[in-house]
Structure formats: C-alpha cells, structure tokens
Amino acid sequence: MNVTTRPTLGDSRLADRLRRETRAEVLFGAADRGRYATDASIYQIEPYGVIVPRSIEDVQAAMALCREEGIPVLPRGGGTSQCGQTVNRALVMDCTKYLRGVVEVDADARMARVQPGITLGALNDALKKHGLFFPVDPSTWQRCTIGGMAANNSCGSKSIRYGLMADNVTAIDALLADGSRFTFGDLPDNLGGGVPAPMADLIQRLRALGAREAEEIAARFPHQLRRVGGYNIEALTPAARMEGRGNLARLLVGSEGTLAFSAALDLRLWPIKPRKMLGICQFPTFRAAMAASQHLVTLNPEAVELVDRTMIDLGRSIPIYRATIDKMVKGEPDSLLIVEFHGDEDAPLLRDLDRLEEMMGDLGYPDAVVRATDAGFQAAIAEVREAGLNIMMSMKGDGKPVSFIEDCAVGLEDLADYTERLNDVFAKHGTKGTWYAHASVGCLHVRPVLNMKDGEDVAKMRAIAEECFSLVREYKGSHSGEHGDGIVRSEFNEPMFGSRIARAFEEVKDSFDPNALLNPGRVVRAPKMDDRTLFRYAPGYEADAAITPVLDWSEYPGPLGGLLSAVEMCNNNGTCRKFDANVMCPSYRATRDEQHLTRGRANTLRLALTRQIPGALASDEVAEAVKLCVSCKGCKRECPTGVDMARMKIEVLAARAKTHGVALRERMIATMPRWARWASLFPPVVNARNWIPGLARLTEGFTGIAAERSLPRIVWSSFHDDELRAPDGRDGEVILLPDAFNRYFEPENLRAAVTVLRAAGYDPAIARPARGNRPLDEGRTLLAAGMVEEARAEARRTLEALSTYASPVVGIEPSSLTTLRDEFLALLPGDEARALAARAFLLSEFLEREKAVLPLKPLAGEAHIHGHCHQKAFGAFPPAVALLKRIPGLAVTPIASSCCGMAGAFGYQSETIATSKAMAELSLLPAVRAASPASFIVADGTSCRHQIADLAGREALHSVRLLERALA
Numbered sequence: 001m002n003v004t005t006r007p008t009l010g011d012s013r014l015a016d017r018l019r020r021e022t023r024a025e026v027l028f029g030a031a032d033r034g035r036y037a038t039d040a041s042i043y044q045i046e047p048y049g050v051i052v053p054r055s056i057e058d059v060q061a062a063m064a065l066c067r068e069e070g071i072p073v074l075p076r077g078g079g080t081s082q083c084g085q086t087v088n089r090a091l092v093m094d095c096t097k098y099l100r101g102v103v104e105v106d107a108d109a110r111m112a113r114v115q116p117g118i119t120l121g122a123l124n125d126a127l128k129k130h131g132l133f134f135p136v137d138p139s140t141w142q143r144c145t146i147g148g149m150a151a152n153n154s155c156g157s158k159s160i161r162y163g164l165m166a167d168n169v170t171a172i173d174a175l176l177a178d179g180s181r182f183t184f185g186d187l188p189d190n191l192g193g194g195v196p197a198p199m200a201d202l203i204q205r206l207r208a209l210g211a212r213e214a215e216e217i218a219a220r221f222p223h224q225l226r227r228v229g230g231y232n233i234e235a236l237t238p239a240a241r242m243e244g245r246g247n248l249a250r251l252l253v254g255s256e257g258t259l260a261f262s263a264a265l266d267l268r269l270w271p272i273k274p275r276k277m278l279g280i281c282q283f284p285t286f287r288a289a290m291a292a293s294q295h296l297v298t299l300n301p302e303a304v305e306l307v308d309r310t311m312i313d314l315g316r317s318i319p320i321y322r323a324t325i326d327k328m329v330k331g332e333p334d335s336l337l338i339v340e341f342h343g344d345e346d347a348p349l350l351r352d353l354d355r356l357e358e359m360m361g362d363l364g365y366p367d368a369v370v371r372a373t374d375a376g377f378q379a380a381i382a383e384v385r386e387a388g389l390n391i392m393m394s395m396k397g398d399g400k401p402v403s404f405i406e407d408c409a410v411g412l413e414d415l416a417d418y419t420e421r422l423n424d425v426f427a428k429h430g431t432k433g434t435w436y437a438h439a440s441v442g443c444l445h446v447r448p449v450l451n452m453k454d455g456e457d458v459a460k461m462r463a464i465a466e467e468c469f470s471l472v473r474e475y476k477g478s479h480s481g482e483h484g485d486g487i488v489r490s491e492f493n494e495p496m497f498g499s500r501i502a503r504a505f506e507e508v509k510d511s512f513d514p515n516a517l518l519n520p521g522r523v524v525r526a527p528k529m530d531d532r533t534l535f536r537y538a539p540g541y542e543a544d545a546a547i548t549p550v551l552d553w554s555e556y557p558g559p560l561g562g563l564l565s566a567v568e569m570c571n572n573n574g575t576c577r578k579f580d581a582n583v584m585c586p587s588y589r590a591t592r593d594e595q596h597l598t599r600g601r602a603n604t605l606r607l608a609l610t611r612q613i614p615g616a617l618a619s620d621e622v623a624e625a626v627k628l629c630v631s632c633k634g635c636k637r638e639c640p641t642g643v644d645m646a647r648m649k650i651e652v653l654a655a656r657a658k659t660h661g662v663a664l665r666e667r668m669i670a671t672m673p674r675w676a677r678w679a680s681l682f683p684p685v686v687n688a689r690n691w692i693p694g695l696a697r698l699t700e701g702f703t704g705i706a707a708e709r710s711l712p713r714i715v716w717s718s719f720h721d722d723e724l725r726a727p728d729g730r731d732g733e734v735i736l737l738p739d740a741f742n743r744y745f746e747p748e749n750l751r752a753a754v755t756v757l758r759a760a761g762y763d764p765a766i767a768r769p770a771r772g773n774r775p776l777d778e779g780r781t782l783l784a785a786g787m788v789e790e791a792r793a794e795a796r797r798t799l800e801a802l803s804t805y806a807s808p809v810v811g812i813e814p815s816s817l818t819t820l821r822d823e824f825l826a827l828l829p830g831d832e833a834r835a836l837a838a839r840a841f842l843l844s845e846f847l848e849r850e851k852a853v854l855p856l857k858p859l860a861g862e863a864h865i866h867g868h869c870h871q872k873a874f875g876a877f878p879p880a881v882a883l884l885k886r887i888p889g890l891a892v893t894p895i896a897s898s899c900c901g902m903a904g905a906f907g908y909q910s911e912t913i914a915t916s917k918a919m920a921e922l923s924l925l926p927a928v929r930a931a932s933p934a935s936f937i938v939a940d941g942t943s944c945r946h947q948i949a950d951l952a953g954r955e956a957l958h959s960v961r962l963l964e965r966a967l968a
C-alpha cells in the first residue's frame with residue numbers, strides 16, 4: 001500500500017486499472033459518483049468511484065487493487081440504508097445487477113445458497129415452487145438484497161415468529177480484507193487440520209475474546225429480540241457455543257460490510273403457510289394501542305403492526321392508498337394495530353379472529369376490529385404497510401420525518417410509558433414524531449419532523465437522540481432494533497454497551513481488517529452523527545438561482561418555484577427498484593442501472609439544481625440520466641412520495657432545447673399534429689418509407705429513426721371535426737376530444753367511440769378552436785421535445801375552446817387525454833385548468849363512472865388487455881377492464897405488464913430501440929405470444945398497439961372497437 005499516491009475522487013488512473021484488471025462496469029463520472037453518494041439516510045459522501053462487478057472474481061480483483069491503492073471498499077445492495085451504512089469515501093461495489101443468482105436450493109434440508117445481490121422478492125419467487133420461503137421480511141422486500149439484509153441484521157414484521165437475519169443465515173462464504181476466503185458457519189471447538197492456519201488463529205483469538213468478555217456481554221447486552229447494534233460478539237462466548245448459538249456466521253451478520261464481503265450466503269428456509277387472516281384493531285388513542293400490544297401478542301399472531309394517525313392521514317392523501325385506508329378504518333381512530341394470523345386452513349384462523357375480537361372487547365374496545373379475510377384486501381393492506389416509511393416522507397417542504405432514533409426497541413410492558421415519554425421529548429423540542437411498524441416486538445419506527453437544512457434543527461436532532469437513548473437504557477432496551485448503526489448510531493455504541501464492550505468491538509474489527517479496508521467508520525471509530533459536512537444538505541447547499549423553471553411547481557414550497565423541493569421529495573428509499581406487476585420503473589427493469597432509475601434521476605437533478613453538477617439542467621450528465629425515461633408517469637402514482645419524473649423531464653428537455661436547440665427529428669415528431677392533416681391528403685407519398693425497399697435504411701442516418709421499425713400509416717379516411725356538431729351544452733352532451741394519433745392513423749377508433757357513446761345514450765360533439773380551423777391539440781408531442789412555450793400555446797387554445805360549456809370531455813388516447821389532467825395544470829395553473837381536469841375522462845372511465853347502460857350482445861372468446869402506462873398512473877385501467885367484462889361471453893384477462901417500451905417516439909429512435917424492445921420483452925410480449933391466436937389482444941395506447949404489431953406480429957385493438965363489435 002502506497003498511501004502517498006492515494007487516488008483522488010474520480011481518479012482516471014484508478015478507473016483505467018479497474019477496467020484492465022476486472023470485467024466490471026466502471027462508473028467514475030461526477031454524476032455516477034453523485035448517484036452513489038446517498039442512500040435513504042440524511043448523509044451524502046462522494047465515493048472514489050463505482051464498479052458493478054460481473055463476478056466474485058471481479059470483487060476479489062477490485063479488493064486487491066484497493067489494498068494496493070490504499071482506499072476502502074464498500075459493498076452495496078439496494079442502497080436503502082436508513083443510517084448511512086452504504087455511503088462512504090470508498091470504492092463502491094454495486095452487487096445488484098449481476099451478483100443476484102440462486103446458487104443452490106436443497107428443499108429437503110430447507111436450505112438455499114444465494115449470491116449477495118439477489119433481492120428478497122426474487123428469492124421468494126424462486127422458492128415458491130418448492131413450497132418454501134425466506135421469512136425475514138423488511139418492508140423493502142421488493143428491492144432489498146440478501147447481502148444487505150445480512151450486513152444490517154434485518155428483521156421485518158414477522159421476527160416474533162422467525163427471528164432476525166442472524167437466526168436464519170447458517171453460513172457465509174466470506175472474502176476477507178487480506179484476500180483470503182473462508183466459509184464462516186458452525187465450526188467445532190477443535191478446528192482440526194481442515195482450517196487454514198491463519199484462519200484458525202483468527203477464530204481462536206475471536207473465541208478467546210468471547211470467553212474473556214462473556215460476563216460483560218451478559219451484563220451489558222440488552223435482553224431484547226431486536227438488538228442489532230454493534231457486533232454480535234455474544235456468538236463467541238462459551239455459553240453460546242454450548243447452546244448451539246455459536247455459529248460464526250452470526251458475527252458477520254450485522255457487521256455492515258466492515259468485516260468481510262459476503263460472496264455467498266446459506267439461508268434457513270421455512271414452509272409457506274398458504275392462508276392468512278388479518279384483524280385491524282381500532283384505538284381511540286396512541287397510548288391505548290401501545291398498552292394493548294402486550295396483550296395481543298398472547299394470541300400467538302404472526303405479526304402486530306402499528307399504523308398511527310399521521311400515517312392514516314398522509315396515506316389518504318396519496319391516491320393509490322386512499323381506498324385501502326378508508327376500508328381499513330371504522331370512524332376516525334387515532335391508531336391501528338394490524339394483527340396477522342397465518343396457517344394452513346381458514347377455520348383455525350377465523351377462530352383466531354374471534355379470539356382477537358373477544359380480547360379487544362375485554363380491553364374495552366368492542367366492535368373495534370375490521371376483518372381482512374380477502375386476499376386482495378390483504379395485499380392492499382400489505383402495500384400500505386410496506387410503504388409506511390415513504391408515506392411518512394410524503395410531507396411537502398423542508399421539514400421531514402428524520403431517521404435517527406428510528407427503531408429503538410423496549411419490552412412490551414414498557415412500550416406505552418416509553419412512547420409517551422418520548423413524545424414528551426419531541427414536544428419539549430418543538431416537534432412531533434410519526435410512528436409505525438413492529439408493535440409485536442416493541443420496535444416502533446419513530447421519526448421526529450425536522451429540517452436538516454437548518455442548523456438549529458440539527459442541534460435538536462442530537463439533543464433528541466441523546467435523550468431518547470437515555471430513555472432506552474433506562475428501560476434496558478436496544479438503541480438499534482432493526483436498521484443497524486451506520487453513521488447515525490455507531491457513535492452511541494459506547495454509551496449503550498460501555499467502554500469495555502466498545503473496545504472489544506474495535507478488537508474484532510482490527511482482527512478482521514487491520515488496515516481499515518472495509519467500510520471504515522461504521523460500528524466502530526465512527527464520525528459524529530451530526531457532522532453536517534457529511535449531510536446531503538451540507539452547509540452551503542442551495543439552489544442555483546439562475547435556473548428558471550418552465551412549469552408550475554408551486555404545490556411544493558421552496559426555491560426555484562418549488563422545483564427543488566419537488567426533486568427533494570425523493571428520499572432514496574428505492575421503491576422504484578421493485579419488479580412487480582405495476583409500471584415503475586421500466587427503464588430500470590430493462591437495464592438494472594442506477595442511472596436509469598427514478599431515484600438515480602432525482603439525485604442527478606438535485607445535484608444539477610444545486611451546482612454540484614456543472615451545466616445545470618442542460619448538462620450532458622442530466623441528459624444521459626433522463627435519456628431512457630419514457631415518461632410513463634408510473635412514479636407519479638407508485639412512488640409513495642410522489643416524485644413526478646415525467647414532469648421533471650420536461651424541465652430538462654426545455655433547458656436542453658433552449659441551450660442546444662431542437663433537432664430535426666424531434667421537431668418533426670413534435671409538430672406532427674400540424675403537418676399530419678396535410679399529409680393525410682397524400683398517404684402513399686408520406687408512407688413511402690414503409691413500402692419502398694431500402695428507403696428506411698437510407699433515411700435512418702439523417703432521421704435517427706431505426707430502419708427496422710415501420711412507421712404508423714397515415715390513412716386517407718382521417719377523422720374530421722365536421723363529422724360531429726359543435727357543443728352547445730345540451731343535456732346528455734359529451735365533448736369528444738380527438739387526438740392526433742387516432743385522428744390521422746386509426747380514425748376507425750374515434751368513429752367507434754362515437755358509435756359507443758350514442759349507444760349509451762349520449763350526444764357527442766367536437767369543440768372547435770376560437771380562431772382558425774386547425775383542430776385542437778393538447779400539445780403532448782411538443783412537450784416531448786421540450787417545446788414548452790409552443791405546448792403552452794396549444795394548451796391555452798384547447799382550454800379556451802373546452803371551457804365554454806361544462807359538458808364532460810372524453811378522449812380515447814391515454815397519453816393525450818391525461819395531459820388535460822396533468823400537464824395543463826402545470827402549464828396554465830388556475831381555476832379553469834382545474835375545472836377542465838375534473839371533467840376530462842377516458843371513454844371507459846366515463847362510461848363506468850356514469851354507470852352507462854350499453855346494449856351488448858354475447859361475444860365468445862378471450863380478451864387479453866394491456867394497460868397503457870398513463871391509464872395506470874391515473875387509475876383509469878380498472879374501468880377499462882370492467883367495461884370489457886360487461887360483454888357477455890368474453891373472458892377478460894389483464895396482462896400483468898409494465899411499459900410496452902414504445903412510448904411515443906422512444907421505440908422508433910435508433911439509439912433507444914434496443915431498450916424499447918427489452919422493456920417489451922419483460923412481460924408484455926411473452927404474455928401476447930402465449931395468448932391463443934383466436935383471442936383478442938386489447939391495448940388503448942397507440943404506441944402499445946404498434947409495439948405489439950411490430951414485435952409480436954399480432955393486431956391489437958382499442959377497447960372501444962371491441963365494445964363496438966359487441967353492440968346489439
């Protein structure tokens with residue numbers, strides 16, 4: 001090691017060495033470093049660089065290189081740490097892209113061996129066929145990795161039943177700081193000749209430490225299930241070995257990457273209990289809920305989870321959770337306890353619910369249990385519970401619930417007193433806390449609301465922490481009950497455990513890693529938790545006043561008209577890294593790159609808006625970050641804090657357009673609604689690229705349109721405004737808003753909409769512009785090119801024409817119609833735009849909302865329906881499915897899919913067509929190919945239908961065409 005030549009941040013020489021000596025992806029740019037400088041904590045520490053290893057050999061080579069260069073290494077999973085474990089001045093190794101395999105499953109032994117980067121969700125999906133699961137279930141299960149869970153000693157809601165990670169990891173294949181490799185697991189007292197001498201010496205020294213400190217460990221370690229602070233040195237004691245708890249993997253679990261790198265982990269598996277029942281207990285006060293917890297656990301539940309009043313109110317403010325929370329509550333309770341019972345059959349579980357209701361009555365709360373026996377309702381409740389943290393973080397403004405005393409744990413008999421006294425501490429410092437999570441084990445997630453940009457609030461944070469931990473010690477609890485130590489709590493290990501144990505922790509660290517190669521400054525020798533130089537919002541953090549947003553962000557208080565606050569709503573918890581049946585985030589699902597993730601983009605934008613990336617929003621780094629964003633708006637609905645990346649991308653495109661101009665291809669696509677009406681007079685000429693051999697290839701070079709793509713065909717029979725009368729406000733009137741895509745490419749869909757509306761008893765009309773005869777256009781294509789002022793003009797023209805009468809406005813193209821409900825509010829904020837948004841509907845939404853009667857005849861067959869991203873983002877997909885289900889004899893199956901990948905022009909561009917195809921192949925195309933050739937494929941999005949036709953060779957219909965076909 002030659003520390004005199006230690007690399008600098010982003011050092012090109014170090015990056016070149018890594019490229020030569022490993023096969024890893026090497027990310028050393030300023031934006032890459034910035035994206036990995038934060039996790040879900042309050043901290044920001046820029047790394048030297050980042051690698052994404054393709055193999056364990058890459059990890060070994062990088063560690064060897066870092067030993068030579070004298071810089072630390074930091075393994076990283078999902079980056080969801082609350083305490084700052086996954087940020088450091090180090091070489092970050094992102095294990096989530098490639099090191100995510102299931103190495104082995106032994107179903108008979110109920111054991112699995114996995115790589116560290118596999119997510120818990122992916123693991124349990126793979127185990128289902130064996131009837132097994134891994135039971136440690138943090139709320140971040142969709143994106144947290146097994147390696148990260150082990151590093152953190154994660155717990156989850158069912159720890160009362162299954163224990164912690166330390167109880168469920170049986171062995172760890174570990175890479176040590178000196179380059180050696182050894183499997184830590186159950187080892188005999190007599191190590192024998194099978195253990196290499198240096199490793200035997202390390203183990204004997206560790207066991208000697210355990211024997212020496214056994215009495216101190218017994219006296220100072222809290223007797224709580226939820227104790228994850230410090231190192232698990234109790235596993236080194238003679239008593240632990242005698243009781244079968246001396247597995248050396250326990251020592252590595254919870255060590256936060258400071259002792260070894262986990263190359264593979266052996267896990268204990270459990271049989272799946274196929275049935276469950278939930279009882280949602282309603283309480284008039286928070287204290288009443290806390291006092292009841294110790295009684296409810298005597299019913300032997302799987303979990304008891306708290307939801308407090310703040311979470312109820314905030315959850316109701318988020319559209320995706322509102323209906324679920326309304327169904328969960330009776331009246332206006334102050335707090336809820338969700339009690340779960342799992343088993344193999346329903347009857348015993350229903351009896352458990354009876355016992356729960358009886359106990360609640362005995363406690364003085366009769367008729368205070370909402371039963372959740374339906375799997376759909378249970379799944380919705382789980383989604384709310386798992387999003388609890390992010391729901392709490394959805395508060396707008398600089399004051400946010402801050403994680404620093406997040407998961408202290410005390411005995412259930414002390415829970416009511418402890419929480420009441422801690423609320424008094426909050427009140428003393430002029431704030432309040434938000435509470436939720438694991439009432440069954442006395443570990444409640446509590447976050448005081450503070451402003452980490454304010455030095456006075458930072459001082460309050462330390463004062464609250466010290467007073468809180470003093471209370472925890474008084475109740476003989478644990479100051480770290482789930483989320484580990486990191487920066488936030490490591491400095492408090494000595495007051496918690498005493499100086500002698502703190503020195504023992506340091507001895508363990510030095511035995512494994514004498515040169516502090518592995519994630520230094522965590523668990524031992526930590527910085528101060530309130531060192532503001534380590535904060536995301538460090539002193540001097542401020543917005544670039546030269547930036548002027550082009551859209552309205554006034555719902556977010558703060559600088560840049562609220563834009564910076566809107567970007568800062570991303571708390572880095574990584575919900576956007578999930579892989580499920582919803583939309584968010586399609587570009588990440590296709591690439592698995594942090595750069596192409598809602599979180600990664602939000603971090604990039606925040607850095608650009610605060611001068612931490614030169615060039616602000618017009619910079620190449622920002623352009624690269626949003627390049628693969630398809631503006632699906634999935635994050636607008638599915639991100640619990642409401643990060644709206646599609647709208648933020650418009651700001652980036654506008655800044656780029658202002659600085660660099662608008663390229664020919666983008667301008668042609670943006671102005672399509674204007675020139676298409678003239679092009680419709682000469683379809684053979686305009687469509688020539690599709691039928692003249694070689695023309696597509698010839699034009700690809702200067703248009704940037706991929707030659708392998710066919711373009712939508714303009715037709716002779718385009719839809720004209722004079723096919724319907726002008727609106728006059730009569731009864732039963734519906735204003736149809738034709739979009740340019742269906743008007744010029746698929747006019748039969750608009751004509752079908754007219755037929756269906758009339759069959760339902762409505763009188764459709766079409767609004768004309770106040771001036772001129774050019775059809776109305778909502779400006780969707782202009783926004784996609786960053787031509788915001790032109791889009792604003794179109795929006796103003798459309799708003800003016802549609803505001804004369806209060807008739808409902810109906811459209812059939814999701815991306816166009818939802819512009820009236822979304823971008824219009826940011827382009828033209830005010831009462832007129834809000835009024836229009838409130839009466840603008842997709843056709844299926846409108847007909848379902850009005851409970852319109854349609855005369856439908858039987859239509860035998862199957863229909864597989866794909867939801868357009870904007871349908872899903874605005875909750876309009878369920879009505880589309882429900883409307884088709886009205887057709888007698890038609891079996892309707894929603895396709896569980898994310899974005900189709902076409903996304904307007906995205907799928908046609910040479911530089912993005914590969915990603916477009918990858919998005920489609922994730923779930924949509926396999927489902928379409930698996931569908932019977934005789935079945936209907938339904939997609940309401942123009943882009944979706946074209947993608948399906950191009951890549952699956954199947955014709956997809958708009959749902960209105962199927963409705964038209966079924967009219968009696």
